[in-house]
Amino acid sequence: MRGTRKDPERTEIRVLLRRLPLAGAGVLEIGCGEGRLTRRIAGVARSVVGIDPDAAAIATARRLLPRRLAGRVRFDVGTGQRLPFGGGAFPVVICSWSL
Amino acid sequence: MTHEGMVHALKEIHRVLTPGGWLADLRPNRRLEGRRRRDVLATLFGLRGRREIPVGVLEEGSFADDEAADRAVRRALREGLFTLLSTETFPFRFYFRTLALLDDHLGTRSTAFLEAPTRRRLEALMRGGSSRGILSVETLLLNVLRKV
Numbered sequence: 054m055r056g057t058r059k060d061p062e063r064t065e066i067r068v069l070l071r072r073l074p075l076a077g078a079g080v081l082e083i084g085c086g087e088g089r090l091t092r093r094i095a096g097v098a099r100s101v102v103g104i105d106p107d108a109a110a111i112a113t114a115r116r117l118l119p120r121r122l123a124g125r126v127r128f129d130v131g132t133g134q135r136l137p138f139g140g141g142a143f144p145v146v147i148c149s150w151s152l
Numbered sequence: 153m154t155h156e157g158m159v160h161a162l163k164e165i166h167r168v169l170t171p172g173g174w175l176a177d178l179r180p181n182r183r184l185e186g187r188r189r190r191d192v193l194a195t196l197f198g199l200r201g202r203r204e205i206p207v208g209v210l211e212e213g214s215f216a217d218d219e220a221a222d223r224a225v226r227r228a229l230r231e232g233l234f235t236l237l238s239t240e241t242f243p244f245r246f247y248f249r250t251l252a253l254l255d256d257h258l259g260t261r262s263t264a265f266l267e268a269p270t271r272r273r274l275e276a277l278m279r280g281g282s283s284r285g286i287l288s289v290e291t292l293l294l295n296v297l298r299k300v
Contacts, residue, residue, distance in 0.1 A: 056249035056285075057257070065178070065292065068242050072296045073174050081168065083161070133161035134153070138168045146165050147176040152158050152221040 084151025088114030104131035158224035181293035198277030208270030213263035
């Protein structure tokens, strides 16, 4: 949203990088919203799938995704209660404000 | 999401994780504060020049979701799905150019609200020519768990 800035200091991704093996990993982010954190994770991860139940937010996330990340990031509408993935698909899952 | 929904989501996450996989549970860490034991979501500051001037807090109407999430995580640990590696909190800063933008944000956080005296202080600060906007500082909680 114009006129708002969320975490421009990048504190959230710095804390996650300190605690999780994100570098080169396949990551699932549940509750990705408009993809703010997803894009930051994609800067270091091998691939990221972001899901959120809000279809409008997912449409915005897709629109805001830089072309350079397009091959490594996917956004889908979905919830944590029904994950459309096979068993053992991700080494890292991040629940973003979604529990 | 209900408590049972959260428990189910944690089981789904356990299923899609690789053996020994990592789960980060990241969410606001609401807290009780002060003599009035207010439910605080965030501390608010007016930005003027380089100064961050404290003006009050964003209050939280309900802890129900947080308590349900805490219970769901405890249950997943009890059931042996995960081990808890670490818990920490950290500040998360959210900047708003105008009070209207803060109000828009509050519209997305259904149980958060701004008390009238805090709103008046923000309005007074925003009227000043050198105002750079509003800063909301929330405390986020990060639980790091590993699949057993």
